[in-house]
Amino acid sequence: MPEEVLTRRDFLRRICGICLNFAFLSSSTIFFSDRKAHSKTLLNNSFEPSYLRLLTRNELKAKAEALWEIMESCELCPRRCGINRLKGKSGFCRAPGATLMVSGFSPHFGEERCLVGYGGSGTIFLTHCNLRCVFCQNWEISHLGRGSKTTIEELAEMMLTLQKLGCHNINVVTPTHYSPHIVKALEIAAKRGLRLPIVYNTSGWERVEILKILDGIVDIYLPDFKYWDSEKAAKYSSGASSYPELTKKAILEMHRQVGVAKPANDGILRRGLIIRHLVMPNDVAGSEQVMEWIAKNLPKDTYVNIMSQYTPLFKAFDYPEIGRRITRKEYEKVVLKAKKLGLTNLDIQGFQWLVKSKSKEEAIS
Numbered sequence: 011m012p013e014e015v016l017t018r019r020d021f022l023r024r025i026c027g028i029c030l031n032f033a034f035l036s037s038s039t040i041f042f043s044d045r046k047a048h049s050k051t052l053l054n055n056s057f058e059p060s061y062l063r064l065l066t067r068n069e070l071k072a073k074a075e076a077l078w079e080i081m082e083s084c085e086l087c088p089r090r091c092g093i094n095r096l097k098g099k100s101g102f103c104r105a106p107g108a109t110l111m112v113s114g115f116s117p118h119f120g121e122e123r124c125l126v127g128y129g130g131s132g133t134i135f136l137t138h139c140n141l142r143c144v145f146c147q148n149w150e151i152s153h154l155g156r157g158s159k160t161t162i163e164e165l166a167e168m169m170l171t172l173q174k175l176g177c178h179n180i181n182v183v184t185p186t187h188y189s190p191h192i193v194k195a196l197e198i199a200a201k202r203g204l205r206l207p208i209v210y211n212t213s214g215w216e217r218v219e220i221l222k223i224l225d226g227i228v229d230i231y232l233p234d235f236k237y238w239d240s241e242k243a244a245k246y247s248s249g250a251s252s253y254p255e256l257t258k259k260a261i262l263e264m265h266r267q268v269g270v271a272k273p274a275n276d277g278i279l280r281r282g283l284i285i286r287h288l289v290m291p292n293d294v295a296g297s298e299q300v301m302e303w304i305a306k307n308l309p310k311d312t313y314v315n316i317m318s319q320y321t322p323l324f325k326a327f328d329y330p331e332i333g334r335r336i337t338r339k340e341y342e343k344v345v346l347k348a349k350k351l352g353l354t355n356l357d358i359q360g361f362q363w364l365v366k367s368k369s370k371e372e373a374i375s
């Protein structure tokens with residue numbers, strides 16, 4: 011065999027490669043062992059999710075079955091399509107009959123700080139949606155249904171995997187039309203050791219009758235309160251004119267079940283209500299009225315996340331009044347109003363990056 015000639019450049023390249031490999035292996039060992047240790051810490055704390063009580067009384071199974079039966083003439087959400095999903099029919103949400111579809115699952119670090127902590131929020135993105143907003147940022151998942159068919163067993167495994175990864179909660183995103191599947195999977199996962207709180211990450215447009223079935227299952231409700239005005243709701247969310255009326259009722263029921271969100275000493279939230287409100291351009295959301303309603307109907311320390319990240323996506327450009335981002339002034343106005351009303355538990359996002367004054371586009375309104 012010819013003798014290998016090692017040039018100075020090759021030598022340096024190999025040394026660099028060895029160093030990089032070593033650095034990667036060490037850091038990944040530290041990372042994964044750290045996550046394992048963290049996961050154990052989570053399970054050792056004194057928190058017990060509500061659903062465990064239902065599990066021991068065999069009520070979790072009964073609730074899952076009650077929700078499942080509703081799909082026979084589906085009324086899981088305010089659309090109340092009445093179609094038989096158990097026979098493969100699809101309603102307004104376009105969920106394929108009783109088949110569950112999941113777009114992805116992973117620790118998520120972009121949610122509220124008390125949900126993210128240091129291990130992340132264990133998000134499971136479910137496909138399709140009963141609201142279908144024209145400005146949806148996840149339109150490929152919610153409108154097009156991009157995802158994979160998933161069994162209940164696999165959904166349970168996802169929950170357990172997120173727990174193993176050290177997440178602080180199981181955050182089911184757009185859960186309404188898959189609530190029967192979620193509760194069925196939860197029963198399996200809880201029997202196998204799941205101990206994380208369930209975050210019900212919803213548009214807020216829920217039927218109180220269905221929420222009552224979820225009583226004792228969900229520890230953290232995370233609803234949006236998108237619109238004050240029913241005409242606006244209908245215009246931007248596929249005719250959902252009952253959105254303001256039903257969302258108010260739903261939020262009151264959620265608060266009745268889980269109360270005010272109070273993070274524990276470690277900063278992690280394990281029970282309570284977080285309301286999200288997305289400030290929209292030209293006050294399309296009716297933000298000040300939304301704040302007024304919260305201040306009047308819920309405790310002043312209700313956790314309200316006033317969100318500044320509205321971005322015109324998907325079909326938003328078909329509606330000139332929502333075809334831009336909000337201005338700093340628009341955001342500040344809502345925050346000042348909320349403070350003036352005495353709301354004390356506000357999650358105020360960074361808004362320095364928002365434009366200061368009215369842009370040319372804003373003049374469209």
Ligand code: SF4
Binds near residue numbers: 092140
């Ligand atoms: S969950 Fe889907 S099928 Fe059922 S009522 Fe709502 S939109 Fe219709």
